[in-house]
Amino acid sequence: MAAKRDPAAIRYRNPGAMWGRTGKRPAGGATVPTNAKIPLKWGSTQTVYLSDGTGQGNNIAVFDTPVQGICAQLDLWRTSPKYKNKRFADAIATWSGGNNVPDYIAYCKKRVPGLTDDTIMNDAFWSGPSGIAFLKAQAAHEAGKAMPWPAADWIEAQRIVFGKALARSKPAATPAAAAPSDVVTAPAPVAVKRPGILSTLWNVLRGKDAAVVTTPEKARPGLHPDGDAVLYDQQEMLSSKGYTEVGNPDGLMGDRTKSAIREFRKQNGLKPSEAIDAEFASALLTAGPRRVAAARADATAKDLRDSGNSQIKTLDGFGNIGWLLGLLGIGGGVDQSGLLGKANDTLQTAQDTLGTIATVFQTIINVAAWCFAHWWIFAVAAGLYLLFKVAMGVLNVVVLFKQGFLSRADR
Structure with missing residues (x-):
């Protein structure tokens, strides 16, 4: 009985409370086949119409795993013309339908370090720690409580969604013997196999579950049990670019990491700060080795x-x-x-x-x-x-x- 008292977003592993059905409601019970593009893309085969008393025909896509639901949530935010590359304040106003916008904005700002009204919701934002923090905050605001899933699920979903994007950002391969030690490439993408629409419908007819299959996550020696894998990767990149004051990567935001971030921001023309925001994440992916003056x-x-x-x-x-x-x-x-x-x-x-x-x-x-x-x-x-x-x-x-x-x- 306890599970039924959880919000629909948690029960159906759909943190964005995304609709799974568009168009006229089909005849039958409350559970119907999913037909919305993004939920289908990420493995949803069923949609449940909610008895929320609003009479608006609200429904929610059902996902087999939280990772699939998070992938759909992130994919919607970063690809929909309503939100892609928009100011945070404008995107939230659109998302909420203009309801309680100031409260919604304040709620997210409190939970996402460095977030401002003018933050641009682009891939640089979504691919960094701020993107994950925002997805969690938005999901908690919609559900009225925090999602109960581990940090690893959110990180894995981010890696899946950005797998191909990271692959495009990698520089051309060079012979190992000729590669300078201070040249940094983007993190290796996670290989992803996603079911198509036809195969998903075929699996439904056969009674099989559609699933997103991923390769194992890369090893991170020294990652602290409470550390953040994304921050760990950024610590590695800072060190490899010459900001060795960061120390050994552990996924924790300590004084040495803050010092390295300040120096990186200074050398790359970013505003003085210790924050890992969208501006920092984007610059870290493209910046060259640490510059040293002739003197x-x-x-x-x-x-x-x-x-x-x-x-x-x-x-x-x-x-x-x-x-x-x-x-x-x-x-x-x-x-x-x-x-x-x-x-x-x-x-x-x-x-x-x-x-x-x-x-x-x-x-x-x-x-x-x-x-x-x-x-x-x-x-x-x-x-x-x-x-x-x-x-x-x-x-x-x-x-x-x-x-x-x-x-x-x-x-």
Whole structure:
């Protein structure tokens, strides 16, 4: 009984409450064959006329799975001339028939980050996270409660609908050996097999269910259990385009991701923000590698040192310690101090006294005496190692500066 109390949009897995029947209502019961184009395209074979007391003959298409219903909802919004490429406020006014438009707009804005009256409902909007957020908000407004389906269903539906669109946006393939590491292509589309109208009707006659069959979703190593798959893919794209401050993709909106988004928007002429809106999603698909100014590309360690870079300054301090160790070691090798000679004599005496002890102890004392006598060798080695690490650290700072991640006086 509980399922019957759910709104029709949930019971019939139709988040947009889309009509499945056009034209005159056929004779018979409340359940009739679907004849509307978009519901048929996404696998609806039955439509139910609602007893809602309005006398308007309202009906709703029935879908076998929530993914099919979401696909139909998204397809309608992005292809119907009533809504395609329209301003959000205008599209909602049309959708609602002019009823309670301000409330409807406010409801959606509250649930879709970055959404404004002037947001254009185009493919850049529908293919990003804002598109999914809007579909959820619109469905919840129509039903009076949130849809109970997991985020994976909405993401899968988006991928299915945009499968062919993404395939068209991919650049021509180039040999793997010649492809630069910072060149990014659009995400691979999901292969989709959709039943046609004739095959759908034939399946109905045979009592078989029509279904949308998809290939398995791509693997996303490191995706957090609460992470968003679409955001994960965008994090991957940001990293591959040179915005490596994003860190390892996890599908979560953290400080590093926000930093990468701000820098991407800045370099690509978008308005300052941390939001992933339609403008950002569209630019991310088409933007080239991260640009680096000539002054950065030609910078040297001396340039950064002269400009007061704090990291170079710290590394130079360790370098000075390395030089000191090396010089002390060299000096010790030339002329060991008398104190060290006495210490060496003491160790030798200890060795003579313990001459009767097992060979293993004699060996340990011999090694200790030799090391103490030749301390300068270890001082030189430590100094060289420290200088090597400092040189590598300076090189790393220069590389990060050239890539645009540090300022000249980064602190």
